[in-house]
Amino acid sequence: MDLRQLGYVVAVVDHGGFTRAAAAMHVAQPSLSQAIRSLEAELGVALFDRIGRTVRLTAAGRALLPSARQALRDVDSAREAVEAVRGVERGRLDLVSIPTLGVDPVALMIGAFHRSHPDVTVRLIEPDDAAAVAGMVAGGEAEVGFAELPLTEAMVQDGRLDAVELEEQEYVAVLHRTVEQGPSVSMGRLAALPLVTTIVGTSTRRLIDDAFARSGRTPRIAIETDLRDVITAIVEAGGGYSILPRHVAERMERRGSGEVHVAEIVPRISRRVGMINRPGTLSPAALAFIAVAKGRQQRSPDVVLQQ
Template sequence: MKFHQLSTFVAVVDHGSVTAAADALSVSQPAVSQTIRSLERDLGVAVFDRIGRNVRLNAAGEALLPGARQALRDLQIARDAVASVSALRSGRLDLVSLPTLGVSPVAELIGEFHRRHSDISVRLVEPESAARIGSVVASGEAEIGFTELTSQGAVPFDPATGPDRLESVELDHQVYVVVYHRSVELDEVHAPDGAPVPLTELASLPLVTAIEGTSTRRLIDEAFAYVGVAPRIAVETELREVIAAVVAAGGGYSILPRVVAEAIGSPDGDIVIAQVAPPIRRRVGVIFRPGAMSPAGRAFLEVVEESKRRG
């Protein structure tokens, strides 16, 4: 197999068609088709199922994809190392993060990294599942991931990922709070001294939250189950902007990371944030593949370690 065969194969997968891959690679569509056919001849098996003008990755292609991505990344690592000689004059850093970590700590760390290495571009994607993030890093699609860690500090992972393939650096605990508009009748659940709001008293009120299967929803469901009650779901959505808008409009309360809750605004400024009891928190950190880091990846981990030391 040759480099241009693998890069063309991955381009067809990432862009969804031969035509789109040809545009992205600035080559002709017949050239892409010919390269894929030569790859299949070398492998002795087709990697795409062809349906009319469309192509779909088949079982052989799925088996090839992780290794192809890593081979391309390994070559890029070698090129970066030679070209930059640790000067970090060019290149791109691929990150993946849970959406609820995007503002803090991810944005803060990206900002600090870019101040030091302004010639390095950063690409951030946000799958919702913590297990999916482990797979993205393990497969080489991203070098560094920001995710929740288990109570033992381990990395949540898909069975195909394997916990031994990743290392983690714990950053902090992310604290969840209740957030609502003053027009929502929550005053009766507040203690006079501003004590945390009991989950048992929130259960009957309208909750605006993420859909099932997301990291935040799992935490919320587990917290209510722990105190023996079920929340009354008023709105569930995968769109964070909708959660914020519904809360700001007085459509119910939500339970969100504090930094996310603090970003919710309303025209009248009547957004209330309070702690919950028992507290809801999760351990968060960065994950990466040891021994497979680009210069930019290593430099980013240095920023992470410095931030952790500063507290």
């Protein structure tokens, strides 16, 4: 008994006869008939009653049919599994992330993914805000995106996107050493200092403006730029302070020469961030990346993972 013979049996049943089954399987009818007769001889039973042009399964044939179908499905599943592995081993993965998530957690996730899938080329794009990220994922320009949550109703219309919360990202103040130092700083105090920040329309700027509005204060904007490296350089040069994600601020403090210090903001400024994708459209590489990302977050004690 082999898979070819089982496939012929199923084809005869599905197509209602030997002639149509042979045409569907792209074989000569005598070859198909001979293969089934050989199977019947091996099993010692007839699988079909052949009455004129009518073909019906015998009791033995009816008993064999479910197992034959399952065997063929198992082969298809095995083939798909191998193809999936091949797809993960090579290929390309397109990601998109707002800039403030690019270093942490996205870069860390990419590093972990690349270690286990070194032949997959990863492309990371960085637009300015969550709406752009969602649009690129919904439009198929990227398979996985990282953005602030919750997504707006427009972003999730028609069920085009799934979102998984990864963590709550805290923002802190980065101040020059000439400003009085302490573990925390109030929004009132920050409102009196020159702020170096991103331009209007970015997700970080929106978060900062909303925080000041909630406190009933207006920030003293000194410098606006979409060049994030310039922001850190200006703060280090004493041109003002900035409000940045904690991981960015602390890295800046560690790499500096004592020119800046980090202070927690009172009241706290934070936002939820997560991973988004289009359901049911992911490549093997994207599925493997998401598994790596979720695995990394689940091992981190300070994050929340929610669907």
